[in-house]
Amino acid sequence: MTGFIRQRPIISAVLGLLVLLLLLYSFPIVPETKEVVVVEFGKPVRILNRYQAGRPIGGRGAGLAYRIPFVDQFVWIDKRVQDVDMQRQQVISTDQRRLQVDAFARYRIVDPLRMLTSAGNEQQLTEQLRPILGSEVRNELGRIEFAALLTPERQGIMDSVRTSLNRIARQYGVEVLDVRIKRTDLPDGAPLAAAFDRMRSAREQEAQSILAQGAKQAQIIQAQADADAAQTYAASFGKDPEFYDFYRAMQSYRITFVGNGQDKPASTTIVLSPQNDYLKEFTGRSR
């Protein structure tokens, strides 16, 4: 052996390398994130690291595996939760409202063999699941009213989408974990503009009503103030209406003829008769 290596160093190095590669090829490492279908001359014979629900990671399955060179072939399949996005769909609800819906589904390949035989590879699986998801979403949402989409019930709707999607996905060896609406939007154009118009008019209405409310409250406050003042006056002046009349007349004369200090009254000419009460002493009559 050593003699051969010494005689044919290059050939033996190449041979050694080949042996090493063959060893590495024969004992591949299966990571936690992959499932493997072992294909023997085109016929699938076993599945490594297959997903089983509830099994903790780190159990048997992943790790060092083996394959017979030139006989076994490994087909690697992602074991993790993957997602498929639905293209934006226009959904028409039962009340003929249009809505743009974005949805996504999370799935896991639980039966890699079936997935391999029915879809071919993961890329094609996604390609095939996407339209199915789309049509399921459209079917389910088309059965309900627009308003129901915006209620807590919509998770129930999504659950029924998931159930029906799951029924189809089983044929691909796929388990659908979750289907969710990412967004529900009004379509661009007329519906969106109509929504904006409605919002705008609703706001204008609100503004008007706030103004009216304010005016109403102001009026009530003023009226209350008037009433309170009247009450105060009545309580005080009611004690002697006759004297109040005199007192107020005096005040009134002063304000009318002299002014209240703010603006001057118009000049006045008074024609007095000597019989006037003020001039009664003018005549010099004796008491």
Add this chain to the structure above:
Amino acid sequence: MTIFSGLRGRARGLFADNKGPWGPSGGGDDEPPPASGSEGPGGPWGEPPRRRTRPTLASAGNTTSLDEFIRRSRDRFGGNGGLPGQSRSLVLWGVVALVILWLVVTSTHSISPGQSGVVTTFGRYSRTLGPGVSFTLPSPLERVTKVDVRKIQSIDLGSSDADDLMLTGDQNLLDLAYQVRWNIRSPELYLFQMSQPGETIREVAESAMRAVVSQVTLNDAMGDKRAEIEARVAENMQRILDSYHSGIQVQGIAIKQADPPEAVNDAFKQVTAAQQQAQSSINAANSYSLRLHQQAQGAATAFDKVYEQYKLAPEVTRRRMYYETMEQVLPRIDKTIVETPGVTPYLPLPQVQRSQGQQERQQ
């Protein structure tokens, strides 16, 4: 290094015997033997000591044939003419050192605080290392992936593009921007369960936020229910992510902005303006009320005071007040006193007018 120089030497030996464009030459043999730098100061231009020890080889360098090459190769690699024993042990030591270095480097792992190291044995998850220095089997057997566990990461969502509007429960549209903060709770789940964790968080956040917003009214979403919305979204997200066994902990949601869409912003400003206006008219009414109240109080109190005095001497007080008032009033007005009762008073209207004019000029 010793290995490489040895290899180079061999390679040179291989090519030296080929007939190059410059004709055969013994150049390859002028050099010192591979990995024998310890033999002396033999450079390519110096007098190599080997020429003396193996003169036959040097002279054979000019004869070019495959047989010659093979024979010489045998001489060189095997047999008595190979590497000196000392060099071979150097190579051996070098290899051993490299292997030890490899073992030490790949089996010692220093994990900084806030990190976790996920150990896989031949790809299978075996354990998770905490912070500090830990030892594992060397590299091809066990591998360590370090994951930042404590570090809180954030994703910004929404509002960057104008048509990213959310539909609220009362079928209005809302322009919302929010941030999701999360960290990794269990690194092994995070590494092995989700194929695209970042994208998943983004989608789940958007889905949860839209679901919650679609159940509240626009005013609630813009107003005081924000905190409640944030809490509900965080809770929903956590539940969904847990159902995926994602190993992700949602630390919180922060709504950074909740505005009406650009297109209807003016109408919303009108509402604010109306609120201000209503408030100001209420304020005006309040101040009117206050003024009136004080006035009434003042007038009533004044009357009460006067009335108290009046009651003590009604007639005198009354006359006094009358005269005082007249004294204030009459001096400032034009007076005409008509004395004879039988005469019809003639009102000198032009004079009245004139005196008025004078008064106005005086002013």
